[in-house]
Amino acid sequence: MVYIHHCACVSPQPNLLTAQTETIQESVDNVLHVMEPKYDGIPLGVLRRMGKAVRMGVGTALPLIHKHDKPLQGIVIGTANGGMEDCIKFLNQVIEFEEGTLTPTNFVQSTTNAIASQLGMMSSNKGYNITHVNRGLSFENALLDVIMLLREHPTQAYLLGGVEEISNYNYNIDHLAGSYKKEIISNLHLYDSKTDGSIAGEGVAMFIADAEGVGAIAVVDAIKLLPADQVDEIVVQLQLFLATHLSEGEVIDVLLTGENGDERLNPFYGAVEEVLKGATVARYKHLTGEFATASALSLYIACQVLESQTLPSHLLKYPSAKKEIKKILLYNNHKGVQHSFILVSKI
Amino acid sequence: MGDTVALNRQALSSAHCGITSLELFPSKYSETLRFGEVKITNEQLKQKLAVRDQGVTRTTLLAMHAFEDAVRQSGLTSTEISSYDTVLIGANTVGGMCLTDELYHDANNDKEGSAYLSSYDIGSVNLFMQQHYGMKGVGNTINTACSSSANAIMYGARLIHHGFAKRAIVGGTDSLAKFTINGFNALHILSPEICKPFDQNRQGLNLAEGAGFLVLEREEDVPHKKVYAVLSGYCNANDAYHPSSLSDNGDGPFLAMQGALSSAGLKPEQISFVNAHGTATGNNDEVEGKAMQRVFSTVPYFASTKSNTGHALGGSGAIEAVFSVLNLVHQELYPSLNFDTPIESTGLVPIQQYIQTPVDHVMSNSFGFGGNCSSLIFSKA
Numbered sequence: 001m002v003y004i005h006h007c008a009c010v011s012p013q014p015n016l017l018t019a020q021t022e023t024i025q026e027s028v029d030n031v032l033h034v035m036e037p038k039y040d041g042i043p044l045g046v047l048r049r050m051g052k053a054v055r056m057g058v059g060t061a062l063p064l065i066h067k068h069d070k071p072l073q074g075i076v077i078g079t080a081n082g083g084m085e086d087c088i089k090f091l092n093q094v095i096e097f098e099e100g101t102l103t104p105t106n107f108v109q110s111t112t113n114a115i116a117s118q119l120g121m122m123s124s125n126k127g128y129n130i131t132h133v134n135r136g137l138s139f140e141n142a143l144l145d146v147i148m149l150l151r152e153h154p155t156q157a158y159l160l161g162g163v164e165e166i167s168n169y170n171y172n173i174d175h176l177a178g179s180y181k182k183e184i185i186s187n188l189h190l191y192d193s194k195t196d197g198s199i200a201g202e203g204v205a206m207f208i209a210d211a212e213g214v215g216a217i218a219v220v221d222a223i224k225l226l227p228a229d230q231v232d233e234i235v236v237q238l239q240l241f242l243a244t245h246l247s248e249g250e251v252i253d254v255l256l257t258g259e260n261g262d263e264r265l266n267p268f269y270g271a272v273e274e275v276l277k278g279a280t281v282a283r284y285k286h287l288t289g290e291f292a293t294a295s296a297l298s299l300y301i302a303c304q305v306l307e308s309q310t311l312p313s314h315l316l317k318y319p320s321a322k323k324e325i326k327k328i329l330l331y332n333n334h335k336g337v338q339h340s341f342i343l344v345s346k347i
Numbered sequence: 348m349g350d351t352v353a354l355n356r357q358a359l360s361s362a363h364c365g366i367t368s369l370e371l372f373p374s375k376y377s378e379t380l381r382f383g384e385v386k387i388t389n390e391q392l393k394q395k396l397a398v399r400d401q402g403v404t405r406t407t408l409l410a411m412h413a414f415e416d417a418v419r420q421s422g423l424t425s426t427e428i429s430s431y432d433t434v435l436i437g438a439n440t441v442g443g444m445c446l447t448d449e450l451y452h453d454a455n456n457d458k459e460g461s462a463y464l465s466s467y468d469i470g471s472v473n474l475f476m477q478q479h480y481g482m483k484g485v486g487n488t489i490n491t492a493c494s495s496s497a498n499a500i501m502y503g504a505r506l507i508h509h510g511f512a513k514r515a516i517v518g519g520t521d522s523l524a525k526f527t528i529n530g531f532n533a534l535h536i537l538s539p540e541i542c543k544p545f546d547q548n549r550q551g552l553n554l555a556e557g558a559g560f561l562v563l564e565r566e567e568d569v570p571h572k573k574v575y576a577v578l579s580g581y582c583n584a585n586d587a588y589h590p591s592s593l594s595d596n597g598d599g600p601f602l603a604m605q606g607a608l609s610s611a612g613l614k615p616e617q618i619s620f621v622n623a624h625g626t627a628t629g630n631n632d633e634v635e636g637k638a639m640q641r642v643f644s645t646v647p648y649f650a651s652t653k654s655n656t657g658h659a660l661g662g663s664g665a666i667e668a669v670f671s672v673l674n675l676v677h678q679e680l681y682p683s684l685n686f687d688t689p690i691e692s693t694g695l696v697p698i699q700q701y702i703q704t705p706v707d708h709v710m711s712n713s714f715g716f717g718g719n720c721s722s723l724i725f726s727k728a
Contacts, residue, residue: 148509227478
């Protein structure tokens with residue numbers, strides 16, 4: 001059991017939850033870039049020296065770390081690519097200067113563990129510090145790690161987060177690989193699209209988690225990570241997951257999926273919706289775009305929905321007559337081969 | 348030093364050093380710096396592994412080679428490998444960035460891509476392996492810089508401990524890349540000569556490539572199998588001091604070693620040998636030495652096998668875990684090479700000859716950029 005006490009995010013929207021349809025930030029050329037806040041409490045000079053992924057990650061997490069009333073036992077981050085912009089900037093220098101004399105700044109910033117390690121440094125946290133980098137199951141592994149850490153140290157608290165940046169470089173690579181749509185669309189019509197690919201996005205979500213429920217805003221009951229490429233297999237594993245983690249009489253009130261407008265993945269989402277017939281079905285990637293750790297933002301949304309008991313209408317795919325939202329199931333599917341279920345409950 | 352455990356043991360026992368100038372990998376620094384290069388071409392690896400897929404990187408091929416050797420020795424069946432309770436936990440720091448020119452092209456181009464579009468990220472290595480070997484269990488990849496694969500070993504063990512897995516195939520890999528060669532060179536920590544761990548006149552590290560994998564299973568699940576060693580303790584701690592160097596006191600290394608001892612339930616004096624991180628940078632070896640002196644009232648036998656292999660970054664923790672297991676299985680210690688003069692502030696002298704001696708518990712240290720420090724303890728089976 002992972003109790004979530006504080007959470008914060010940076011996303012392409014000014015506010016992920018109160019956004020009404022008419023105030024949703026629109027994508028430009030199939031990319032949704034984050035709207036970064038000022039990151040109060042971090043000196044400008046320090047922020048300027050940071051690459052975007054590190055800045056977003058550190059800027060979002062540090063206030064949470066300070067907000068929590070006891071010291072954290074460790075920092076657990078999931079990110080597929082970390083500071084991609086710095087990484088390719090350094091690589092470009094290697095090629096363009098033919099391995100000449102280079103400055104190491106971009107190199108040091110670009111390592112994927114830079115976010116967690118900067119956070120360790122800036123909050124003087126000498127505890128557990130790790131970065132999970134398993135592409136579309138990076139944040140999920142971070143969450144699984146925290147589940148284990150809290151069983152090992154039930155009186156401690158941890159920072160858990162997911163971070164991804166979109167730069168021209170990783171947009172190009174993933175675009176060439178067919179991850180994004182060939183035609184330009186608007187995120188407002190993401191789910192109407194009947195073509196392959198999604199739109200690119202980026203974002204950060206950070207959580208303070210412990211094993212004690214007092215004062216928590218939501219609780220993660222269980223997680224399942226699933227490398228698979230067959231719809232039938234997902235259905236069987238989902239049924240198994242529900243049978244294991246729902247008690248007699250408990251139901252999923254809301255299914256929040258990672259549906260992203262990629263026609264190739266719709267059979268998976270359709271099959272999962274079918275298993276959970278009767279649940280409200282909601283989706284969020286028109287707000288965030290697609291990226292490997294987008295599921296971190298879905299956990300943020302779930303925490304907010306469970307606490308506020310309101311679900312903005314533009315998130316809804318299939319509304320239901322349910323009044324109280326007690327249990328939300330998150331289902332994400334990264335490129336048809338990396339799947340996850342996360343069960344989140346109201347306190 | 349070789350592509351089998353036996354060849355590596357032979358090299359370690361006979362004080363062989365595998366560090367040379369570059370023969371296969373083209374770099375401006377091929378002749379001026381020294382590297383631990385695996386002298387097997389990608390084509391040879393592909394042939395050996397019967398891999399025909401396009402877009403497979405050297406980082407992945409090295410990992411597959413070690414993975415297959417470990418699986419063969421463990422006697423896991425193909426049903427066990429593809430079982431939902433078998434997990435693959437890997438680690439690396441360069442992913443497909445060994446393909447500098449292809450990545451340069453694909454990242455700066457929007458027309459037409461190479462065969463490697465899905466092979467650049469760090470996660471690509473394990474994703475390919477999971478698909479190739481039909482693995483259904485939890486997969487993960489960890490990057491904590493130079494301690495990455497030590498953390499992969501820890502994570503796999505914890506998944507078993509918590510019931511998320513019955514068996515874990517854990518390890519790490521890295522291949523030489525212009526990205527890391529030039530990154531470390533820009534930090535002025537690459538040595539033009541063969542590295543001299545724990546020597547007062549050490550000049551830096553030699554970058555290397557390689558991979559190591561281990562199969563972890565619960566003792567009660569494998570009563571009839573040969574058990575090489577027991578992973579008895581581990582700890583991950585952070586130095587929280589500087590992005591690319593360790594603090595003078597070595598709090599991170601100290602906490603990692605101390606935490607591993609307490610997780611194993613061992614007293615410092617029970618450690619027979621320390622496989623040190625020992626990169627031979629000015630910063631690491633002095634701080635690691637001081638931290639060992641804080642942990643141990645008398646520092647036990649210690650050595651840096653990086654004097655044999657160079658520093659394979661994300662692969663090194665797993666490679667050195669295999670070497671630690673060899674210490675235990677064969678009850679022998681291997682010499683640290685190229686040592687002349689102790690570091691003034693510590694006076695510590697690594698073991699310099701091959702000896703046979705009772706070896707009960709071996710500590711293996713891995714410390715990385717970002718203060719990411721981890722220590723593992725392996726014990727006699």
